[in-house]
Amino acid sequence: MHCTNCREQISELAEICPKCGVRPYVTKNFCPSCGTDINTNQAMCVKCGIQLKELQQNLSSNTTNPILMGLLSFLLVGLGQMIMGQVTKGIVILVGSIVLAFFTFGLSTFITTPISIIDAVLIAKKKQRGQLIGEWEFF
Known part of the structure; x- marks a missing residue:
């Protein structure tokens, strides 16, 4: 680069x-x-x-607020990613979280939700700094 x-x-x-x-x-x-x-x-x-x-x-799109994106991902897993333009990734996270929660009787949400929140916050911070974000980029 x-x-x-x-x-x-x-x-x-x-x-x-x-x-x-x-x-x-x-x-x-x-x-x-x-x-x-x-x-x-x-x-x-x-x-x-x-x-x-x-x-x-x-x-x-530098107006993306990391705290807001983290909060949205807390309310609905993957929502922060979807709003920031990583729609496919957000949908996969949401569906994967639902499937895992079904098979683990909801225990997997203690893992998938924090991961989704952390990812949304860190991706939003990258966008605020002006870095390019790929569709499937994590953290």
Whole structure:
């Protein structure tokens, strides 16, 4: 991955570029995938083909509150994930939790509910920092 501000190659997990000190995806001078110069209005990198508009849409959802997402996942397992755009993952968590609760007479909820809450909170924090979140990304 490349810093979108200074083009320095950085780790996928980097929250701040060690060279320029800017958070990835905050500025859009360079493609995050290949480091090519880009225009802020470009929808796609002409060199590597990555969708840049998708990155901007993901960044515009920075209003996700981690506490609210955790609370929603407490009320209904997987709901926080569904609201943050991980719909398939949230539905799988919900259905899996129901099936496990049926076979364990409800005891599995002491495991599945906290995992869902922790995942929703940590994913919401990543989204607030401007990191891209995959459909099946956990924690």
